[in-house]
Structures are given as C-alpha cells and as structure tokens.
Amino acid sequence: MKKKIIWIVAVLLVFALALAAYWTFLGPKANEGEKKVTIRVIVEKEGINKSFEYDTDLDFLGQLINEKKEELAAEISDMGGSFVKGMAGYVADESKNEFFSIKINDVDAMVGIDEIPLTDEDTYTFELTTW
Amino acid sequence: MVGKMKVKDIVLIGILSASLTAGKLALSFIPNVEIVTLLFIVFTLSLGIRRGLLIAIVFATTEILIYGFSTWVLLYYFIWPLLVVITGLLGKLIKSEYGYAILAAIFGLCFGLFAAINESIFYGLAYGLVYWTKGLVFDLVHGVSNFIIVLLLFKPLNKFISKQISSFLMEQ
Structure with missing residues (x-):
C-alpha cells in the first residue's frame, strides 16, 4: 500500500505541474486596462434586438455578464464553466433545440464566455439560434 | 449446452452493461472522473474480447437511449470497444495492477483527443483542435x-468479478 501511495503522490505532483504549464502556455490571456465593449442580444422571434455598452476593466466576458446580470436579464448555468441559457429575459428552450450563439465582431466564438477576453471596441453578440 | 451458454451470455452482457451505466451515473456529478474504464478492463479480463465488445456496444446504445443522439455516439461506438481490444491484447503481457493503471491513465489522457478527432469529422479540423486544447485540463483529470x-x-474488484463470473458460468 505504501508503494501505491508514493505512486499516487508522484502522479498528483505531475498533474499539478501539467496544470501549471497548461495555464501558463494555453490558458486564456486577458487584456489589461480600461475597455469599451458592446454586448448585443438578438432574439428575432421575440423582436428583441438590444445593445448594451460598457466601460470596464474586467478581463473576461463571463465576468462582465455576471456583474451586469440584472441589467442584461441574463441566466447563466454552471456546467464546468459558465453557460449562457438566457439573455434579455428570454431563456433558450432546450426542448426546441434553442441556444444562444456567441459572436465576437460577427465571427463565431470558439470558446465559452469565461475564456473570451474583453477587448477594447469589440462587440459580443448573443443570438438565439437552433441546432 | 450451447443454448444454455448463449442465454448466460445474454444475461451476463445485460447485467454488466447495466452496471457500467449505473457506475457512470453514480459518478456523473464529478466531471471526467469515472469507473467505466476500470469496469471495462475487469470485464474484458474475465470474459474476453468478444463478450467485452458486446458489453461495449450495449453500453453505448444505452447511453444513446438516456442522453439522445449526438456527435459523441460515433465516439462511444469506437472508443470503448477500442479499450476492450487493447485490454484483451495486453492482458497476457500485463502482470500487475500498475500496468492496468498506466493503461487507464493513457486512455483517460487520450480520450479528449479521440473526441476531438470525432468532432472534427463533423465540424472541421479547426473546431477539433480548439475542442482538444480547451479540454486538456479535463483530460488530465481523467487520466490522473x-x-x-x-x-x-x-x-479487489478483478478478484471478486472473476470469481463471480466463473461460478455463474460453471452453474448448471
């Protein structure tokens, strides 16, 4: 059993090192300083097309949405990372295969809101879509 | 005799597939921590590749019935049978639990890579690459x-399962 504990401790140490390397080299990089950004919400079937402008020094989109949750009428669920379920008071209906797509300056985002760094003058669009 | 064996096979495959589903559900609240890999290794060593493959197919099909049809379906029909085949082939070479622990660790670490390859079939290589790199932390957790x-x-589990399966198959 002692040998196994030594192995487990060794593996956990390697894990910690690998995790540190990941966050150093592959983790999301924040843009520091004050930024002026726009969050746009489109729910065509409800006639919703709203824009919200913010001056912020926060690092990531997820932080901003959480801070302005009430104003954005956003509903966020934690699924191992923040997941936008609702915006502008409309909650995506999963039974109808609805979800909010995220675009950064009209280009599809490849990651979730927690990993999207806020960049000055960028527009983040949340549009209700179906898959 | 052949008929009885076939019935026993069906019963075993059903029960063991169900135990995989139950095992997966039991730990589903912890992301990427699972006992499915351990159970597949143990089942394959006790029952061989052929029965192991059947268990993997029933398990993957049950997952579809629970979670619905999506891109991961293709992955599940490939990755669990792959583990069964690798375990079956390496079973004669690996002599201790350390060997199987290393096999399970490599399997966990590579799981995201196989999932990314699977996703890139549907959504393109760029998406697959992002999918893989963004899931590396989960792969590390899975491997460890x-x-x-x-x-x-x-x-202990291998000793218990192999004993139970042997006595079940020997019963008249």
Whole structure:
C-alpha cells in the first residue's frame, strides 16, 4: 500500500505541474486596462434586438455578464464553466433545440464566455439560434 | 449446452452493461472522473474480447437511449470497444495492477483527443483542435483519476468479478 501511495503522490505532483504549464502556455490571456465593449442580444422571434455598452476593466466576458446580470436579464448555468441559457429575459428552450450563439465582431466564438477576453471596441453578440 | 451458454451470455452482457451505466451515473456529478474504464478492463479480463465488445456496444446504445443522439455516439461506438481490444491484447503481457493503471491513465489522457478527432469529422479540423486544447485540463483529470481508481480498485474488484463470473458460468 505504501508503494501505491508514493505512486499516487508522484502522479498528483505531475498533474499539478501539467496544470501549471497548461495555464501558463494555453490558458486564456486577458487584456489589461480600461475597455469599451458592446454586448448585443438578438432574439428575432421575440423582436428583441438590444445593445448594451460598457466601460470596464474586467478581463473576461463571463465576468462582465455576471456583474451586469440584472441589467442584461441574463441566466447563466454552471456546467464546468459558465453557460449562457438566457439573455434579455428570454431563456433558450432546450426542448426546441434553442441556444444562444456567441459572436465576437460577427465571427463565431470558439470558446465559452469565461475564456473570451474583453477587448477594447469589440462587440459580443448573443443570438438565439437552433441546432 | 450451447443454448444454455448463449442465454448466460445474454444475461451476463445485460447485467454488466447495466452496471457500467449505473457506475457512470453514480459518478456523473464529478466531471471526467469515472469507473467505466476500470469496469471495462475487469470485464474484458474475465470474459474476453468478444463478450467485452458486446458489453461495449450495449453500453453505448444505452447511453444513446438516456442522453439522445449526438456527435459523441460515433465516439462511444469506437472508443470503448477500442479499450476492450487493447485490454484483451495486453492482458497476457500485463502482470500487475500498475500496468492496468498506466493503461487507464493513457486512455483517460487520450480520450479528449479521440473526441476531438470525432468532432472534427463533423465540424472541421479547426473546431477539433480548439475542442482538444480547451479540454486538456479535463483530460488530465481523467487520466490522473483513472490511474488512481484502477491502482486502488483493480485488484479487489478483478478478484471478486472473476470469481463471480466463473461460478455463474460453471452453474448448471
């Protein structure tokens, strides 16, 4: 059993090192300083097309949405990372295969809101879509 | 005799597939920590590749019935049978639980890579690459947890399961 504990401790140490390397080299990089950004919400079937402008020094989109949750009428669920379920008071209906797509300056985002760094003058669009 | 064996096979495959589903659900609240890998290794060593493959197919199909049809379906019909085949082939070479723990760790670490390859078939290589790199932390957790779980539980579970299966198959 002692040998196994030594192995487990060794593996956990390697894990910690690998995790540190990941966050150093592959983790999301924040843009520091004050930024002026726009969050746009489109729910065509409800006639919703709203824009919200913010001056912020926060690092990531997820932080901003959480801070302005009430104003954005956003509903966020934690699924191992923040997941936008609702915006502008409309909650995506999963039974109808609805979800909010995220675009950064009209280009599809490849990651979730927690990993999207806020960049000055960028527009983040949340549009209700179906898959 | 052949008929009886076939019935026993069906019963075994059903029960063991159900235990995989139950095992997966039991730990589903912890992301990427699972005992499915351990159970597949143990089942394959006790029952061989052919029955192991059937268990993997029933398990993957049950997952579809629970979670619905999506891109991961293709992955599940490939990755669990792959583990069964690798375990079956390496079973004669690996002599201790350390070997199986290393096999389970490699399997966990590579799981995201196979999932990314699967996703890139549907959404393109760029998406697959992002999918893989963004899931690397989960792969690390998967690999490390697989290593620890198999290292600690393989020996007692393998002893228990192989004994139970042997006595079940020997019964008239």
